[in-house]
Amino acid sequence: MDTYRADDAWEALGDRTRRLIVERLARGPAAVGELAAGLPVSRPAVSQHLKVLKAAGLVTDHAEANRRIYRLNPAGVGALRDQLDTFWGRALENYKHTVEEVEEQENG
Amino acid sequence: MDTYRADDAWEALGDRTRRLIVERLARGPAAVGELAAGLPVSRPAVSQHLKVLKAAGLVTDHAEANRRIYRLNPAGVGALRDQLDTFWGRALENYKHTVEEVEEQENG
DNA sequence: CACGAACGTAAGTCTTCACTTACCATGGCG
């Protein structure tokens, strides 16, 4: 499943409409029409967004009779979370170092 | 610090160059010229990107003589992480429910 | 089999935005 670039996921979530779709899918699976009904854009637009989200590994889909059900992909979201955690950790670390340096200067 | 919209942060990280800047700053503070030196774009472009990242609450800056030092803002990254965690949690929850439903169907 | 519902895709438009060059302001140094 590592064929998905993390870059793709970031770019996918860079669009506001796609973030709305993801937020909706976080509350449970949904069909394309259902998603479009809650959004200010047309159904084909939602289809195109879902294509991007799927390519980024953020959602999965499966056919169900006439309809196509989309759901959030925990793996994709998790990968994003992991990458963000490294930023977070290193940022905190650097922040701590900086504070210590400042304190040393102030006390010295 | 809640004046920063989480939306801004997602949109800011939607750009590849800005992600490279963030990754660089995660390894420690840097001046504009230093950042530009490690990137395939001009220095003014980096300045504009930093402006966006700053507006999104992802970085902070302070003057140091002639130079202007930018560093990652733990608060901004943390806010993003929190939001992603809710997606993550709900996605896992839904995934678990789905698995249980499928198992019930298979066993029933 | 004909019809309607649900969906993906093609083609085209229009806005957004990332990038460039040129210019201006500020701070250290001879």
Place this chain on the structure above:
DNA sequence: CGCCATGGTAAGTGAAGACTTACGTTCGTG
């Protein structure tokens, strides 16, 4: 005080992409 380094901003350009309408396809139903 001239000179260089550093960096923010203005203006213009080109490409990416988000959206629309139109169309083709598949599936269940009368």
